[in-house]
Amino acid sequence: MKQALAVGLIGMIPALTGCMSHTRIVPRTHLAELVISSSLDQLIHGVDAQFNAIQTMKATVEISATTGSSLQGHVTESPSFSGYIFLRKPEDLRVILLVPVLRNQAMDMVSDGKTWKLWIPPRNRAMEGTSQVTKPSKNGLENLRPAVFFDSLLVRGPEPSEIASLTSDIRLVADPKRKKDLVEEPDYDIQILSQPQGQTAHTHRVIHISRTNLLPYQQDIYDENGDIVTRATYSNYQNYGDIPFPSKIVITRPVDQYSLTVTITKMTLNQKLDNDQFEMKIPDTVPIEKMN
DSSP states (O other), rough: OHHHHHHHHHHHHHHHHHHHOOOOOOOOOOEEEOOOOHHHHHHHHHHHHHHHHHHHHEEEEEEEEEEEEEETTEEEOOOEEEEEEEEOOOOOOEEEOOOOOTOOOOEEEOOOOSSEEEGGGGTEEEEEESSOOSOSSSSSSGGGGGGOOOOOOOOSOOOEEEEEEEEEEEEEEOOSTTTTTTTEEEEEEEEEEEEOOOOOOOOEEEEEETTTTTTTOOOOOOOEEHHHHHEEEEEEEEEEEEEEEEEEEEETTTTEEEEEEEEEEEEEESOOGGGGGGOOOOOSSEEEEEEE
16 A cells, blocks of 8 residues: 555656746856866965065056945945055055046055055045054944955965865856856865864965966955955956966955955066155144054
8 A cells, every 4th residue: 555655656746846847047067178186285385486476566456345235235336446556575565546537646555564554635534553453443444454455465375383274166157158158167275274272273264276277266364253354356367477466356355344356457576666665644734543
């Protein structure tokens, strides 16, 4: 009896599913044509070589910002600002943005890695403080510090005090040849962790590397609680001499609920940058807000 009932139910499945099922079209996927294999040591060597190859950077850029999120119920997109980024190791950074059309300064931010200054001429507003945020502002963009740019622009390998592990995964990317199709592209994920304390270790960063070219396409930076504080994505790599570098970098700060899109239109690497290129003078008549 039970066997007959089971056979009857099985026989009904095609009829039931034929009446109730619904077929929908999904993007066609196929495997990447080129997949490169590597070891953890080789990958770290490649990341370190890329990081060490760049000592200074002078870039002409377009930067746009998006603030808000679905949690807030709205997203605001700012107009794109042209400008310049000056970077000099170990920690000097300057970002200058210009007002569209007029080309006057819209923002000037400079840091030596320890202190930080910001000058916004259109608002006659100036700020300075340490490079680390100790008292977060409700306005996420006011929590922006030069380290966010520095850490996102240059991907570095593990420090001597850190350890690394390797996993692999597959991501779906748009097929450049067939617009409606997707490519299953294998990747490597380098987890950079603190030295274990007992049986625990904390993730500091994860570097996602494409196996089609062995270049980073994403970096996730975590805080001490294991939350992602910065996610940077890298695309449209260009060669500057023998150094590949992404011409589009999207920096997302989930906690502060903003993202920055940096598009590099021109860049010179390893040209000597003088000290005065990292010096900013705030007018004496402008009150300076202390930011921590």
